[in-house]
Amino acid sequence: EAQVTQNPRYLITVTGKKLTVTCSQNMNHEYMSWYRQDPGLGLRQIYYSMNVEVTDKGDVPEGYKVSRKEKRNFPLILESPSPNQTSLYFCASSPGTSKGELFFGEGSRLTVL
Amino acid sequence: AQSVSQHNHHVILSEAASLELGCNYSYGGTVNLFWYVQYPGQHLQLLLKYFSGDPLVKGIKGFEAEFIKSKFSFNLRKPSVQWSDTAEYFCAVKYSGGGADGLTFGKGTHLIIQP
Numbered sequence: 001e002a003q004v005t006q007n008p009r010y011l012i013t014v015t016g017k018k019l020t021v022t023c024s025q026n027m028n029h030e031y032m033s034w035y036r037q038d039p040g041l042g043l044r045q046i047y048y049s050m051n052v053e054v055t056d057k058g059d060v061p062e063g064y065k066v067s068r069k070e071k072r073n074f075p076l077i078l079e080s081p082s083p084n085q086t087s088l089y090f091c092a093s094s095p096g097t098s099k100g101e102l103f104f105g106e107g108s109r110l111t112v113l
Numbered sequence: 114a115q116s117v118s119q120h121n122h123h124v125i126l127s128e129a130a131s132l133e134l135g136c137n138y139s140y141g142g143t144v145n146l147f148w149y150v151q152y153p154g155q156h157l158q159l160l161l162k163y164f165s166g167d168p169l170v171k172g173i174k175g176f177e178a179e180f181i182k183s184k185f186s187f188n189l190r191k192p193s194v195q196w197s198d199t200a201e202y203f204c205a206v207k208y209s210g211g212g213a214d215g216l217t218f219g220k221g222t223h224l225i226i227q228p
Contacts, residue, residue: 033215040122042203042220043157058215090156099164100145100207100216104156 002027004105006091012111013081021076021108023091029103030096032074033058034066036087037107043090049074050096081112115139117206119219126194127227134189134222136204143209146187147216148178151201160202163187174198199226 004025013019025032033048035058045058049068063085065077074093078085088109092102120135138144148160161172168180178189187204201223205216 035218040220043218045215048215092157099162100147100205101159101162102157102216104149104158106156 002103004091004093004103006089006105006108008108009106010109012113014113015082016080019078019081019110021078021089021091021110023074023076023105024072025074025091025093025103026072027093027095027103028071029093030071032068032091032093033102034064034074034076035090035092036060037090038087046076046089078110081110083112086110086112115206115208115217117204117217117219119202119204119222121222122220123223123225125225125227128196129193132189132191132194132198132224134202134204134224136187136189136219138185138187138204138206138217140185145207146178146180147205147207148172148176148187148189149203149205151203151221153200157203160189194224194226196226196228198224200224 007022030051034046035043037043044060046064047066049055052071055066090107091105094102116139118137146163149157150160151157160176161170163170163180171177176191180187201221203221204219207216
């Protein structure tokens with residue numbers, strides 16, 4: 001089954017404790033992206049990657065890092081989480097010629113205390 | 114900066130009522146347009162999309178949307194809603210040349226259907 005898989009789905013952590021949210025897709029998509037969803041703000045792009053070893057900042061990259069060492073994986077790293085990073089995070093992917101259509105993961109709800 | 118505006122943040126309707134959710138985007142040349150739906154506790158799923166051709170596009174579950182280029186609009190419609198349509202709806206636009214496949218999303222419309 002074609003899918004985008006995120007882990008963990010739910011996480012409660014404390015300020016400053018490094019964490020990684022993994023994202024993996026099995027569709028051989030070139031493009032992958034991370035979004036955060038906050039009430040009243042919709043979805044905002046954090047980082048995206050057009051292919052292996054190619055990453056770029058989205059609209060709200062501060063406090064986040066990403067890497068793209070393999071085509072299927074695109075982890076989101078919070079080196080020192082803060083409470084304002086409490087949010088619902090979505091990973092998405094698309095083939096390079098999709099004209100924009102994104103396939104989303106199930107979401108990861110993160111709470112930073 | 115390019116933007117997408119959804120007119121209503123919250124909409125409450127009764128079952129069988131007709132639905133129209135507004136979406137406008139800022140001018141940016143050629144665009145690809147999408148509506149995504151997020152059911153409670155779930156991820157975003159594609160409802161319908163417009164790339165070119167007939168400006169009236171049909172999606173899943175009886176939804177349709179009309180692209181009106183002169184108005185920079187892509188409104189979502191459904192003639193008769195059901196309780197199961199309760200969800201959050203997002204309009205999204207891909208501007209030509211914008212950040213690879215990056216989409217610009219509207220802030221969403223929370224739709225509640227009362228039985």
